[in-house]
Amino acid sequence: MSHNTPDKDNQTSEAKKTISLPISRVRLIMKSSPDVSSINQDALFLTTKATELFVQHLALTSFNKSSGRETNTLDYSDLAKTAETTETFHFLTDILPKKILARDYLKTLEQMQDEEADF
Amino acid sequence: MDGDSATTDASQLGITGEYMASSHYVLQSQDGEEDDGEESLNDHEDGGAKENYREQDIYLPIANVARIMKNAVPQTGKIAKDAKECVQECVSEFISFITSEASERCHQEKRKTINGEDILFAMSTLGFDMYVDPLKLYLQKFREAMKGEKGMPGVSVGESLSEDLTDDSFSNPLQAGIITADGQQQNVMVYTTSYQQIPTVQQIQFS
Numbered sequence: 001m002s003h004n005t006p007d008k009d010n011q012t013s014e015a016k017k018t019i020s021l022p023i024s025r026v027r028l029i030m031k032s033s034p035d036v037s038s039i040n041q042d043a044l045f046l047t048t049k050a051t052e053l054f055v056q057h058l059a060l061t062s063f064n065k066s067s068g069r070e071t072n073t074l075d076y077s078d079l080a081k082t083a084e085t086t087e088t089f090h091f092l093t094d095i096l097p098k099k100i101l102a103r104d105y106l107k108t109l110e111q112m113q114d115e116e117a118d119f
Numbered sequence: 120m121d122g123d124s125a126t127t128d129a130s131q132l133g134i135t136g137e138y139m140a141s142s143h144y145v146l147q148s149q150d151g152e153e154d155d156g157e158e159s160l161n162d163h164e165d166g167g168a169k170e171n172y173r174e175q176d177i178y179l180p181i182a183n184v185a186r187i188m189k190n191a192v193p194q195t196g197k198i199a200k201d202a203k204e205c206v207q208e209c210v211s212e213f214i215s216f217i218t219s220e221a222s223e224r225c226h227q228e229k230r231k232t233i234n235g236e237d238i239l240f241a242m243s244t245l246g247f248d249m250y251v252d253p254l255k256l257y258l259q260k261f262r263e264a265m266k267g268e269k270g271m272p273g274v275s276v277g278e279s280l281s282e283d284l285t286d287d288s289f290s291n292p293l294q295a296g297i298i299t300a301d302g303q304q305q306n307v308m309v310y311t312t313s314y315q316q317i318p319t320v321q322q323i324q325f326s
Binding site for chain 2: 020022025026028033034035036037038039040043046047049050053054055060071072075076087088091092096
């Protein structure tokens with residue numbers, strides 16, 4: 001089944017198929033980091049590919065954490081929970097805050113103030 | 120405390136969820152905008168937050184992200200819309216996270232161009248070392264495919280190319296012979312990019 005000279009077009013389209021995210025957009029995001037001047041092609045490809053792996057990883061981990069419930073749906077709270085409990089995803093806690101009821105927030109705030117007053 | 124229009128009426132705020140705040144929390148407004156998360160970010164004095172300096176919120180297309188998620192979870196599973204949007208944001212965060220780490224290493228070594236090694240090293244450092252081996256394999260496959268595309272065995276695509284691809288980046292252009300209508304043969308130099316989403320740059324030189 002293997003040929004000595006596989007069809008070059010096949011190889012290229014296979015390479016293209018291995019990526020399902022737009023590389024140019026990935027580059028844009030990378031460039032928006034401060035102090036980034038230029039990015040080599042390998043770095044760009046690796047980041048794009050890694051991002052795919054990341055999405056899969058995050059989605060599956062979060063989905064598995066929610067498997068106790070009946071709805072079989074992955075939602076925001078699953079993601080927030082994963083960010084909090086899984087070391088690898090800790091960096092997401094800032095953008096994945098858990099949602100709470102306003103009255104609970106105010107109660108917590110009062111408690112915090114009381115504690116600070118003790119110092 | 121400051122006079123935020125605080126209301127304890129949860130129904131007005133449209134807040135869901137039964138969680139108590141641990142470290143960070145956001146109050147979600149009725150219209151479902153999650154921009155409150157961004158605002159509360161800026162209020163934090165928390166250092167290490169490159170996200171405070173992000174000029175725009177650039178995301179990858181949600182359709183692509185959603186498709187990858189869908190393929191990752193079991194067939195019968197479903198994904199809520201807010202989860203898709205959320206992962207979209209997480210993705211940008213991830214890219215910035217890796218990039219700034221790689222960039223730092225680059226600077227430490229007095230280099231200007233972030234290369235593949237920097238990215239792999241950053242991943243390892245930041246707890247994503249499980250990605251490193253699969254990524255190396257993908258890179259290998261990708262390089263081989265690129266070689267095939269250029270038709271030049273031994274061309275190393277791994278040289279540090281500046282991300283502004285100029286014509287000089289392709290020192291081995293494809294050659295194509297074209298026979299024109301009046302029967303004369305012309306040699307055409309074709310510069311192409313095959314992996315980028317940018318428009319193909321072509322120059323035709325008549326020898």
